[in-house]
Amino acid sequence: MKNFISNEMESDNENDIDNDNEENNIENKYVNYIRVRDVYKRDIEFSKIILENIPPTVKRRRSFLSKNGVRIDMTVFNDISQLEIELANNVNQEKEDIVNRIHTIMFSLDCSNFVLDYLFSLLRNFEFQKPITPSLDILFKEAENLIHGTFYVAAKTDGFRRLIIIINNLMFSISENLRVEYVGQSRGKDCYIVFDCEFINDIFISFDVIYYNDDLRNKSYSDRVSILNKLNFQDFNNKIVKKDIIKCFNFADLQNFVISMTKENDTKSIPNDGIIITDGRSSYYDNLNVYKIKTINTVDLRFDGRYFYAKKTLVKKTKLNLSLPEYKKVCQLYHQHKKLYYKKDESNENNPTKVNTNHYYYKKQIENVNYVLSDKRDVRYRLVREKKIPFIVEINLDNKTLVKVRKDKYTSNSINTFNSILIASYQKINIEIFLPVSTVLMRKYHNRIKQNILNKYRGTLLDIGTGNGGDIHKWKNFRKIVCVEPDHEKIKVLNERVSKSEIRNRISILQNTIENVKLDNTYDVVSCFFTLNDLTYTSIFDMLENISKNINGIFSVVFFDYDLFTENINSSSITYKKCIDSETGNFTIEIDKSSPIYLLSYLRYAHSECDNIMYINIANSYITNKYENGINGNHVKKIFEKYGFKILNEYTIDTFPFLDESQILYTSNIKVIEFSNINNNH
Structure with missing residues (x-):
C-alpha cells in the first residue's frame, strides 16, 4: 500500500515539473492536491478494511534445543499451538527410535488437539451414544422385538463416561466434555482402537468397541460384542477391562442377570446403579434401541x-x-x-x-x-x-x-x-x-389392556366396582363419569384421588351395589373391569335387570374366565388356585370352616352360583388373601344375551414377553368381552 501511494505521488510530482506555464502550474497544484487527497482517502478506507477483517495477531515463539540434538520450535497465536520437531542430527536412527522420541516429547506437552483430531479423523461426526430411559409404553412396544431377536444386558456402572483411543500403543481417555488425558501404553501389535467405557476407581470398563482398524459404528451390537470378546485385554496393562455383557434369549435370562447383580452389588468394589439393555441388531447410531433402567431415577x-x-x-x-x-x-x-x-x-x-x-x-x-x-x-x-x-x-x-x-x-x-x-x-x-417378586409390569400390562378398551369410546361412562380409583387417569375421553362402589373404605381413597384429578368436575360417586343402585341417566359406555368375579350368576342377572334400561351403547367386561383355568399358580409374586375339588366338593386349602368366607363360598358353590371359589394373593398390591368367584365365560354370555346384548368383540389377552412364567399363566386366564345393546333397549 505504501509503495502504491508513493508511486502515484511521484508521478504527480513529475507532471508538476514538466509544466512551465504558471497558470497551468497553479492548476496542476490544485489537481495534485485533489489526487493526493483521493489517495489518502483510499489509504484510509483500505486500512479500515484491513483492521475490520484481519485483526492483528499476537504471536509468541520459542525454540528449545535438547542434548540429543533435537530442535523444537513452538509458535502460539490466538490460543492455537503449532509444534515443529527437527531431527536433523538423528537421520541415521531407526524409524521406531525416532517415533518413540517424538512420543516422549508429546508426553510433556498438551496434546489434546492432536488426540481429538485423530478421533474425528477415525470417527467422522462422532457423538456419544445416549441410551434412553424407557416408559412403560416403550417397554410394552419393544419387548416382543427384543425377545424375538437377540438382546444383551449389562450392569450400568455408577461412574463417568469415557472413550479410550489407542494410537500406536498410546492410550488416551476422552471425556464427554472432550477432555483428554494420557492413560499409558499398551502392549501387542500397533493398531487403532476406540473403546466406549465407564470410568471408576482408576479403571476403564469397556462395554463397546466402535473402532478397530475400521469404523464399526454401522455394525450391529452383536458384531461389536464379538470383536470385543476377541481382544486380549491383558495387553492394556490392567488399565482397561471388559464389562460382563450377557446375551439374552428370553425374559428368564434377563431376570437371572438382575437377580445375580442385586445379590453381588453389595460385595463388589465397583458399584452398579442399573442395567443397560441393547438390541443385538442395533448400530451405534440407534440410540432408540438402547435402554437404560436405573436403580433409582x-x-x-x-x-x-x-x-x-x-x-x-x-x-x-x-x-x-x-x-x-x-x-x-x-x-x-x-x-x-x-x-x-x-x-x-x-x-x-x-x-x-x-x-x-x-x-x-x-x-x-x-x-x-x-x-x-x-x-x-x-x-x-x-x-x-x-x-x-x-x-x-x-x-x-x-x-x-x-x-x-x-x-x-x-x-x-x-x-x-x-x-x-x-x-x-x-x-x-x-x-x-x-425381580421375581415384582408384579409391577404385570399390573401395568393389565392396566394397558383396560386403557386400550376405553380409548375406543367417548361420551358418558358408568364404571362398576371402581374400587380405589386406579382407573381415573383412563377416563379423560369421557365428558361425564359415574362411579358405583359399595365399599366405604375404598370410597375414602377414591374421593381423595378424585379431588386431585384434573377431571374431578366430571366425576360422580354412588356408594351402592350395582344390583340396587338407582340411575337417572342413560350411558354410552359401561366398564366392569375385574368386578364380575365378585358377583354370582344371580347377581349378574340382578345387575342387568336393574341397569340395562340405562345403557344404550357398549358394555365392556374384563374378568377371569374359569373355563380358561388350567392349573394352580404358586410363585413368589402370585398365588392363584381353586379352593374346591370339583370331584369331591371338598375344600383343597386350609380354611376356618366357621368363618363367614367358608360358609358363603360353600353356599355359592353348592347352589351353582359360581363354578368354583378362587384364592388369590398378588405381592405388593391391594389384592391380598382374597377369595373370588370362578365365573364361566359361556354362562356370562348367555345372561347378557337374555337382556338384548350382542357380542362385538371377545378375546383373551396376548402374553407380554417381559413377564415370568407364573405371571404369563395368570394373565392367560383373563377374558375380554365387549357387548352392545344399541337400539335393543327394552
Missing part, C-alpha cells in the same frame, strides 16, 4: 441460585417437588460453588464486581440431514469459554432429594431426557421390576 439439572433448568428450559419446582430442607441444601452448595469458581476484581476498586477464571468446554453443534439419527448428522465441536461455570446437580426423582453436585459435567440433561426420566419415576420403572 435421577436427572442432572442446572441450578442458577433460584431455578432449575434442563439445558435452557425452565423446570417447574412442582415437577421436582423438593422439600424445603432439600432446596436449601442445593442453595447452600450453589453459593459454595460461586465462592470456589469466582473471585473479586480487585483492579477496579470503585466497582468490585466478580469475575470468573477462564474455563473452556466443547459445545456440540449438529445439523440434521433428513432428520434421521445416523452418520448423516453433521456434528461439529466448538471450543467456547464459559462466562459462568454452570452448577449441575443430580436430583433423585423417586424420593425427591439431592444426590450430589456433578462437577464433571458442564451441561445438564435435555428437557426430553428429563421428561422421560420423570415418567419412569412416576411409573415406578427401575431394575426391581425385573
